[in-house]
Amino acid sequence: MDIEAELNPVAISTMSPGRLRALRLQSELVEALRKTDRRVYARWGVRLGRRCVFCGVRRVRNLSSLIAAVGTFSVEEARLAVTAIRAKDVRSHVRDRSALAMHRSMSVASRIGRSTATIATALYRNPAETAPQLMMLTFGFLTGSGGLDGNGGIPDLDFQLGIGHHRSLLTHSILSGLVVETLCLGFIDLVCTIADKLPEDRDPIWDVLVSRGNALVAAASTGLSAGIAYHLGVDATLQPAAYHDLPFSMPIEGHQAVMGANAAAEGVDAMKRNNSVEV
Known part of the structure; x- marks a missing residue:
């Protein structure tokens, strides 16, 4: 990549190494994308859609299982309590x-x-193998949650996305986790798909993504989902507020219950996925 062809020497001299590397990665990616046939993009888009459906169905299935388990537990506890009361x-x-x-x-x-x-x-x-995945898991959690105070992170992107209000159902639900996981998986799939179109003197990070990208992205997306679940849990309990785009009205307790259910669903999904993350 010829950065000098895009920027003047004065601008380059004032840039940090991280910024210069980001520009190099961007340039290499754009070059590879331009060389890729449209039919390849079409097949990639089909795979992306399938991944989105799979991730959504999995979350709904996990939520259904959680609700069924809680219901069964509640009924059994109520039955035992009644039996104890009758038996004094x-x-x-x-x-x-x-x-x-x-x-x-x-x-x-x-x-x-x-x-x-x-x-x-x-x-x-094996620190060389384990440390990067653990770092991605931690980074994903902090990015998803916004921190231990539950402020910021993926759910609070409704401030920047132009939705017009806070506590949107689009960001404060399993939908945000679904979109994030799909994009993470789609990105690594795209990188592997266009890898042969990257420059020969490409940045080493591309080879790392091709060889270990699936494991790293799995760790990152799991951490992101765990962080989103944590953020929603904080919002549902410690910082309760109403959703702003529901098609019907209900008391604040109802909003907390919906947000709490979404937090539980995303958390269970992250926990089950974490069992398959090789750390």
Whole structure:
């Protein structure tokens, strides 16, 4: 790439190395895109559409499973409570259910501990492979959530997208996670598709994306979904406010329930995908 052909020497001399590299990547990508046949784009577009449908169906399926599990648990708990009341044995019922809840909490903590140990071991044994994915997972979470305060991130892009108001259903729902994941997968697919059209003296990052892009993008998109779920969870509980583009009105508790359901659905989806991320 000949940056001097696009920019004057004074402008180049004032640019940071990161900015110059970004310009190089952009130029190489544009060059490859121009050399690619339109029929290749058409096939890529079909794959992108299929990925979008698959990601959407998977989220709906996970949400349905979550709702069914919560419903079954609630019905069973109500049945046991009624049985205890009729038998006038409420104290034993509370004790038994508390013990079960404690046991389940310890099981979850144990699983988290084992997962953390597994990641630490992988990071120690093979840092070159594990560290980039862990970094992408963390970067994705921070980008999706906006930080631990739940302000900013992907959902709050409704401020910049010209939607006209905050708390849009387009950004504060599983739709944002669906779009982000589809774009991530579509981008790496596009890079692999046009790789042979890139310049021979291309930036090394392209070869990394071709060889390890799927794993890195999977980690990044999983982190993004986890971050979006966290952001929606904060908005549904600690920072409650109404959606602004629903076709009907309902009390604030209804808005919180809808946002909370979206947070749970995106979180469950991220958790299940994380099981397949090789860290």
